[in-house]
Amino acid sequence: MNVYLLQVVNGVGIGMLYFLLAVGLSIIFGLLRFVNFAHGAFYLLGAYFCYQAVQWGMNFWLALVVVPPLVGALAWLAERLLLRRVYDQPHEFHILITVGLALVLQEAVILAWGPLGSNVATPESLQGVVMWGSFIYPKYRLFVIAFTAVFAVLLWWLLEGTRLGSAVRAGSESAEMVTLLGINVFRVFGLVFALGAGTAALAGVLAAPIRGVEPFMALEALGVAFVIVVVGGMGSFGGALAGGLLIGIVQSVMSTLWPEGARLMIYVAMAAVLLLRPHGLLGRG
């Protein structure tokens, strides 16, 4: 079978995880005009909570359902107690406070679980590979693609088809106008922040059996999420999906062509997209 086709399918798997990572960041930015440098830390928490749950002999599936809302609730608290108070400040303070929060969370993870990484076992029912003729693919990765696709549809429906979604989209056009229409925009902010962080945590849970956990995984995730948001266009759901898949496939294909430079090529792809479309693939100018 063609190696490149396999790498493209692999890239789709990575890309769906990247989409999960980036879409939360993108929605938070779209509504709150707030760059969240703690986004990677929520992904980190998701992965470590999953690790702990599996350590405790808890079912992976339970972790998948429980961990993201838990991290979302933590994020909601952080938004309410800290971040909300700097919204009207210049954006260096948005960055500073979230960088501070990310550091606190990262160090807390090291305090709790130590500085070294660990592996997380793949759930038993998803061990092994699927074979169709000469096409071989790990079961777990196939599950990640399918699960993320379903989740993406749900999220899309939440943003496009519900009242909360219209408040989010209207709020990203003009938060003031939405307030005048009688919607408590601060409540929406809190919910969206929790939703974004929870999505990052979900990416963390799903990634844990693939790449294991280590305390510095937040940073790599943050870098990738930023690139996807920049490539796809800020605040755009479709942009996060397109950007995530593009970056995932570029990384995966390049890792057979030039393994040391695979991650470099992510950023080269970003520069190329920006040269052609300064506002990203689906960004509005």
Added chain:
Amino acid sequence: MRALREHGGLLLAAAVALLLPATLSSGTLATEVLVYSLAVLGCNLLLGYTGLLSFGQGIFFGMGSYAVGILMTRSGLPLPAAVLASMATGALVAAAVGWFAIRQRGTYFVMLTLAFAQLFYFLAYSLPQWTGGDNGLLDIPRPPLSLFGLAELPLDTPWRFYALVAVCFLAVFWLLERVTASVFGRTLLAIRENEARARAVGYDTRLFKLAAFALSGAVTALAGAFHALMTGIAPLSNIEYHASEMILVMTVIGGTGNLFASVLGAAFYVLASDWLSTLWPRWLMLLGLLLVAVSLYMHQGLWGLVQRGWRLAVRGRAGAAAREQA
């Protein structure tokens, strides 16, 4: 009095450069304070004077380290030439990054600079024949400084190297003071305050921003070059995300829009981290809490705190004098 007002910052900077050897026992630590002061000055020029929040200062810092490392180990150039060439490299790279990044504004701009920081990190990682990859460039020499072939200044001990760095630091500080007070510097301030208006008045703001980037890149690369010469290695960590983050954090902790504030921020960060890291390996958590506190309560940074204290002291003295008169 007028001289004091015009050069107060430079005098304070000179005082710091003289005080460090008197109070610290480690020449390397003292050099580190000045090295990061230089890097923070470069960041402050962008953030405080032009309103550009760059998360990519580590690129220029790392490029400075690599440039001086490659030139000193392979080219046989004398040290001053290698340092100047590394500054030129920093300026060029900064102009290139700036050219991309200033097409966007605000938070989008910040994310772009961060993405570029990652790009250059992986570039350095992917080119081990130039950068040494994970190990870094090792064994960068620090030959004696030749003064026009007349005399040689040895740089072998930390304090001798400190003297060189201190002289360059003061020269750069003086230069930046001149730059920020010049028409060019005032135009940058105008861009920070209101870019649309600056453009309406007829300034090509893109050109000014690019120039600010290049200058910042040169100063930051100088800091990176000195760091590499100080430690004898140009490690991957000099171009990492953390270098960018650290420089930015020092800048905001010190306070923006005042040059001496940068020295204060760098000195505070370097000395506090040196002290705290011996007490508790997880001291970064304290730093995180400090950042949260600064963003909630201390927007002017340490320099703002100093100013407030100074004003209180002056008012107290004036009050006492008035009471005596009455």
